[in-house]
Amino acid sequence: MIWQLDLAILTLVVVCAIAAISVKDLLGSAILFGAYSFMMCLLWAIMGAVDVAFTEASVGAGVSTVFFVAAVFRSTRRTKD
Amino acid sequence: MSDLIPFIIAKYNYWIFITLMMIGMYAMIAKNNLVKKIVGMNIFQTAIILFYVSIGAKKGATIPILEHAHGDAHGAVSHTVEVAHYINPLPHVLMLTAIVVSVATLGVALALAINVYNRHKTLEEDEIIDQIKGI
């Protein structure tokens, strides 16, 4: 596998993870979590795990983000930390 | 110093996985909001799945779907399968189960968070503890 691509996507994954738990808006946190899931799916496709990448793309970046947005819609969007 | 560079290049991926796991664990312990804790739980789960999948990778190997196997008579002539040519499929199987279980856990956790919000009108942990102690 190409190590430059690997290193770039790994850095993006860490940045997305730190941003998803630091943003003060819960809707932004849910969308950043969807972006983090999609970056993970790319990583697994690079490593050759195609079945796992397919499942994560449909479950993590699809259905899981919709669950989060639905739950934030039903409760509150504002957070203090 | 010169044997430190191959050491770092051979194992840098483990360090990044451990960083991701620690980010997830910090979010689960230290954040006050319930939804942020659930996001931290999911980050932790996907970091563990990444660690397991990376164990199965092999240098210069291809995906674990056997080639030239399409039109064979069943079990009659078997081309000898070179094991080092294909990636180890066993971690992929275990991690498929883990991903599906993680989305089920996410559904139940969000249902619990909505129930807590309906009763206490807030999602912050310290305000909930104050309301419970006040009663």
Next chain:
Amino acid sequence: MKIIALAIVILSGGLLLYATQDFPSWADPASPASMHVSPHYLQKSMEETSVPNVVTAVLADYRGFDTMFETTVIFCAGVACFMLLRISRQTPEDRYYRHISTGVTIHIKGGGKIPDKSKEFERIDTMWTPFDLVIKTVCRFLIPFIQLFALYVIAHGHHSPGGGFQGGVIFGASIILLAISHNLRIATKRMREKLVGLLCVTGVFIYAGTGALCLLMGLNFLDYGALAPLLHVDPVEARSLGILIVEVGVGIAVMATMIWIYNNVSSAGKYDEGL
């Protein structure tokens, strides 16, 4: 609290980093994980089950017990979500209606309502978003093709990446798309609540039932070679067909659970308004 958490996290991180000295180097073909059982799976998968996708063969045949209990866990999660949130007493609440030809919005307080089938008024949600023709038409065109793609993914799990889980999730996502783009009430009219629950149970029953059928025919539980006299094929082909039947069961269970959890979470149990 944050200082303690930071100290715990740095301590565990340091211990884990110290433990990675003993790990094998990355992408090493001779690492211990690739030595014992997985060469047997890679070499024997084609001649014992005639399925080229080794991951599907291991998931549904060699490690079939894990997958059966995982389907049960998904069903239990759907039931738990249902029992946590679903309430049936309806306090009288406000409704909003929109006159179709003029666009005037009416707000009726305290439980009165206009009958559902009236031609001039349509009911809109409390958090009202503007009526959008582009999204509704595009989604209405796309949904049958998404379902066709989901069926393709389930059926081609033997030769390409895919299988039961992925196809089931894509199928469930198409119904969730209907609920998001139109209305939760329209999606509930298409897939009723009772039907969704029954489908979830049917998926688990297909999986466990195939295993019990193999037990009745004389071999072990979940040993698909026992289905050969029933389907009039040789035992190797019977294993391949057994994998297909089991994947269909898993796909049905996963689809029904995704729809069920979405319906409960997005309407907080009341089933009248959604996202």
